[in-house]
Amino acid sequence: KLGMAYRKDDNFGEWYSEVVVNSEMIEYYDISGCYILRPWAMEIWELMKEFFDAEIKKLKLKPYYFPLFVTENVLQKEKDHIEGFAPEVAWVTKSGKSDLEAPIAIRPTSETVMYPYFSKWIRSHRDLPLRCNQWCNVVRWEFSNPTPFIRSREFLWQEGHTAFANKEEADEEVLQILELYRRIYEEFLAVPVSKGRKSEVEKFAGGLYTTSVEAFIPNTGRGIQGATSHCLGQNFAKMFDITFENEKGVREMVWQNSWAYTTRSIGVMVMTHGDDKGLVLPPKVAPIQVIVISVPYKDADTTAIKGACESTVYTLNQSGIRADQDTRENYSPGWKYSHWEMKGVPLRIEIGPKDLANKQVRIVRRDNGAKVDIPVTNLVEDVKVLLDEIQKNLFKTAQERRDACVQVVSSWDEFTTALNNKRLILAPWCDEEEVEKDVKARTKGELGAAKTLCTPFEQPELPEGLRSDEGRSKASGAERNQNQA
Numbered sequence: 001k002l003g004m005a006y007r008k009d010d011n012f013g014e015w016y017s018e019v020v021v022n023s024e025m026i027e028y029y030d031i032s033g034c035y036i037l038r039p040w041a042m043e044i045w046e047l048m049k050e051f052f053d054a055e056i057k058k059l060k061l062k063p064y065y066f067p068l069f070v071t072e073n074v075l076q077k078e079k080d081h082i083e084g085f086a087p088e089v090a091w092v093t094k095s096g097k098s099d100l101e102a103p104i105a106i107r108p109t110s111e112t113v114m115y116p117y118f119s120k121w122i123r124s125h126r127d128l129p130l131r132c133n134q135w136c137n138v139v140r141w142e143f144s145n146p147t148p149f150i151r152s153r154e155f156l157w158q159e160g161h162t163a164f165a166n167k168e169e170a171d172e173e174v175l176q177i178l179e180l181y182r183r184i185y186e187e188f189l190a191v192p193v194s195k196g197r198k199s200e201v202e203k204f205a206g207g208l209y210t211t212s213v214e215a216f217i218p219n220t221g222r223g224i225q226g227a228t229s230h231c232l233g234q235n236f237a238k239m240f241d242i243t244f245e246n247e248k249g250v251r252e253m254v255w256q257n258s259w260a261y262t263t264r265s266i267g268v269m270v271m272t273h274g275d276d277k278g279l280v281l282p283p284k285v286a287p288i289q290v291i292v293i294s295v296p297y298k299d300a301d302t303t304a305i306k307g308a309c310e311s312t313v314y315t316l317n318q319s320g321i322r323a324d325q326d327t328r329e330n331y332s333p334g335w336k337y338s339h340w341e342m343k344g345v346p347l348r349i350e351i352g353p354k355d356l357a358n359k360q361v362r363i364v365r366r367d368n369g370a371k372v373d374i375p376v377t378n379l380v381e382d383v384k385v386l387l388d389e390i391q392k393n394l395f396k397t398a399q400e401r402r403d404a405c406v407q408v409v410s411s412w413d414e415f416t417t418a419l420n421n422k423r424l425i426l427a428p429w430c431d432e433e434e435v436e437k438d439v440k441a442r443t444k445g446e447l448g449a450a451k452t453l454c455t456p457f458e459q460p461e462l463p464e465g466l467r468s469d470e471g472r473s474k475a476s477g478a479e480r481n482q483n484q485a
């Protein structure tokens, strides 16, 4: 199947579903909200994981793996905030034909799985900081419209859970991790995000405060949470009796953080960069950065051309570039161009008889379609420069597009107009829960009620006299159940 049936700016939802399938990232599954992640998606996940895992190891995180299952009474331990999430919890009630004595929950997140053991492991200040990270799947049986990568009933993530002797250390780590999430999005996925603090209404109810990186999808005019880094305060230490004896022999409760990013990040990247030819991959996360395609002529020396493709791929791979070739003879060059454009490969190299004769190759960029002939002598350097240019261009284009959607407002009328114009709104914000709930209620409409995304750490000047003590907050048309992590 070649070419897209839907155009991104006409039928965004259908376009997205088609791109993730045609690019061979996703296969739909016969259970709603569940998807098969194929190599083209998993290799992207693994490239991000390689970066993130190396960075948290520098922060002394240790790898763990906790069980998928949690008992009912332990899960109910954080009942105060879980009641909001209870409908999403999936339960195992039988094995074979027989019922289990007590139903067992499948982890929707792992606080209640881990923290009874943090309580057991932490006795003295010498046991702190405790730094635990796991890469796993979680299950949340949501009912709102399922979307590959963005909202699924099972997804992959990493969840970090740390414990410190004091709040200062916890506060510092929250921001260190948030910066890593910004780097994942901006340096790897080429997606601009805003760092900020969640409102009391939108934060993780079980925690003290939540910080997040927020992305924006111009096509839908909606913000989307990219990743979260929470300071839990001593709330869970109280619930699970996680205490330590400090240097003076006094027993104290620990200060905890928890943080996650998920496979949703892949969907945000697809939505940001994809076009009407399909996926457009930032080179940093492209499983194949350069595809070499043979362009045989009727009586040309196909063996020589294939040999040139082989050696081009070899030379590129030797210099750390992820290159592959498509010299299949049962597909035309044109078919191959469309196929690899659909998969979003950043660079295509074409090698035909005249390229061979002139000791050059033709390089075509996926992001802007530019074609250039380069001598094979300079191949590796030129390819590296082009890949770097594509990475920068994708980020710059996405940033300009996102910034063009930002609307600074200072009145209710401006706010509602901006909301209906699918804007990312920057508004003076009082950060009062009642006001936030009232705004949500008053903006319920076909575009979805307005939801605050965050109070950005970077604040523009606030004109005198505007009601706010927290600076401006970003809001946009809501995506229900936006918070994946």
Ligand SMILES: O=C1CCCN[C@@H]1CCCn1cnc2ccccc2c1=O
Pocket (backbone or CB within 6 Å): 082, 085, 086, 088, 089, 108, 109, 110, 111, 140, 159, 160, 204, 228, 230, 258, 259, 260, 484, 485
């Ligand atoms: O974000 C994170 C980062 C990673 C660790 N967990 C925190 C908070 C998760 C909040 N949450 C989100 N959905 C849930 C769904 C069912 C039960 C409980 C929950 C739940 O506690």
